[in-house]
Amino acid sequence: MKLAIFTLVQHSIKNDTYYGYAPYVREMNLWTKYVDAVTVVGIQKPNNEVDAIDCAYTSPNLKFVAVPNFSLLGIVAVLKTLIVLPVVFFKCVSAMRKADHLHLRCPSNIGLVACFAQIFFPSKQKSTKYAGNWDPNSNQPWTYRLQQAILRNTFLTRNMKVLVYGEWPGETKNIHPFISATYTDAEKVPFSKKDYTAPLVFVFAGMLVPGKRPLLTIQFIAELNRRGIAARLEMFGDGPLRPELEAYVAAQQLEYCIVMHGNQDKSVVRNALLTAHFNILLSKSEGWPKAVAEGMFYGCIPVTTSVSCVAWMVGEESRGIIVEPELEVAVSHFIHVFKGSNLDVMAHKALDWSQQYTFDRLEMDIAGVLG
Incomplete structure (x- = not known):
């Protein structure tokens, strides 16, 4: 052929x-x-x-x-x-x-x-x-x-x-x-419960461009901490917004909760996802939100905007959290779901769904x- x-x-x-x-x-x-x-x-x-x-x-x-x-x-x-x-x-x-x-x-x-x-x-x-x-x-x-x-x-x-x-x-x-x-059958891992009473770890993996809303992501983590929910963002990726974001983190004294790693090998991101509680992607538009699926593959609960096929991916919030791209509304909805849901069940469903698609x-x- x-x-x-x-x-x-x-x-x-x-x-x-x-x-x-x-x-x-x-x-x-x-x-x-x-x-x-x-x-x-x-x-x-x-x-x-x-x-x-x-x-x-x-x-x-x-x-x-x-x-x-x-x-x-x-x-x-x-x-x-x-x-x-x-x-x-x-x-x-x-x-x-x-x-x-x-x-x-x-x-x-x-x-x-x-x-x-x-x-x-x-x-x-x-x-x-x-x-x-x-x-x-x-x-x-x-x-x-x-x-x-x-x-x-x-x-x-x-x-x-x-x-x-x-x-x-x-x-x-x-x-x-x-x-x-992204991942193969050989890279599957069994579901492992995570401690949601500990400081929450979020992973962002993507280009630092306006369409991915990285500044809103940083502000989201900062607002969680301001409201009494200890959270840290592990940020992977590079792009034209990186200098601006680094300046913002320094000016707001957010180094305690925002860690910017730049571009890293796939294995480094994988190891971060294995231990993180959530992966976060607040995009304006996506085709296939790869970062969402990759986080779900390792039992990270996705926190994401409702773009493209995201609502289908997260089962209308049965295996993820959909937020609006407005800071106060997004944080309030996240806290509502975080405090009122069985997060182990949600994470397990996320892993099971994503691991179908190797x-x-x-x-x-x-x-x-x-x-």
């Missing part, structure tokens, strides 16, 4: 090996295990550097087709896009013509072009991994809405399995729940999609 992949992920080449963003490439290596040849239509990094977050494709028969990067934000960007769009479309069509199975990665600009291109191949077997927020009631860019509309349309989009995060009622028959994974199961699901 010949597989064609259409992605916005930027790639670099070193010693005849292609590299890309590690979480994406690790998943794509599962897809490529079941095919004979792979064509990746994507963007090459301008500097061709292999970054620390990158890893290599493992397919021995991989061809990379570079397409120009483009944007639809702003008049100048749109004018440039009109020039390169025919090139991108032609390269997508050419790759699709030679492939047996078409795999789109959406939402993305290249995914949008591929959504239109695949219409001309109704008999080809296809799949799309929609790695964004599929919630039909969420506020999203019009380009995302357009991709969703094309993918839902079973007349324009034939022989397609659209893999989305979560279960959404009333969807067309080609929409299928599909969950990403890398091993993901590989089986992918094999099923490829048929």
Whole structure:
């Protein structure tokens, strides 16, 4: 089988090996295990550097087709896009013509072009991994809405399995729940009770960017302490907001309850989750809230906002706590649930749910999609 992949992920080449963003490439290596040849239509990094977050494709028969990067934000960007769009479309069509199975990665600009291109191949077997927020009631860019509309349309989009995060009622028959994974079956641990009378430990793992609301997370922990609930935040990750956050912690004298670790190895974060009581993610938007699932895998109760498929993940608060992104309201609701719930039961349910979705199961699901 010949597989064609259409992605916005930027790639670099070193010693005849292609590299890309590690979480994406690790998943794509599962897809490529079941095919004979792979064509990746994507963007090459301008500097061709292999970054620390990158890893290599493992397919021995991989061809990379570079397409120009483009944007639809702003008049100048749109004018440039009109020039390169025919090139991108032609390269997508050419790759699709030679492939047996078409795999789109959406939402993305290249995914949008591929959504239109695949219409001309109704008999080809296809799949799309929609790695964004599929919630039909969420506020999203019009380009995302357009991709969703094309993918839902079973007349324009034939022989397609659209893999989305979560279960959404009333969807067309080609929409299928599909969950990403970080850990393997071998990394499962048995449930272990934690002492919720001790000072509470929260883990934040993610980029320090406005969309993750790291400042609100810090303020949340500080407010818990102010209200008499001893709590400490172990903060993993880096990003443009780090200097501002460090300055805030120092100015507010919060070093006693906020520890900023920066980027750390996966094993370090795992060890922190094993002993923490809660993992916290107060995002504005998510596709698959990976940090939530990872914390649940080790029995951490998630404290999170209701974005994307989070409500489904936490079983409408049977295995997690959903808060509003407003400090006083969020803290008050957390304290209400914390004092009125059986936290051991909640944590056990979180672990049981997340440990269903391992890398091993993901590989089986992918094999099923490829048929």
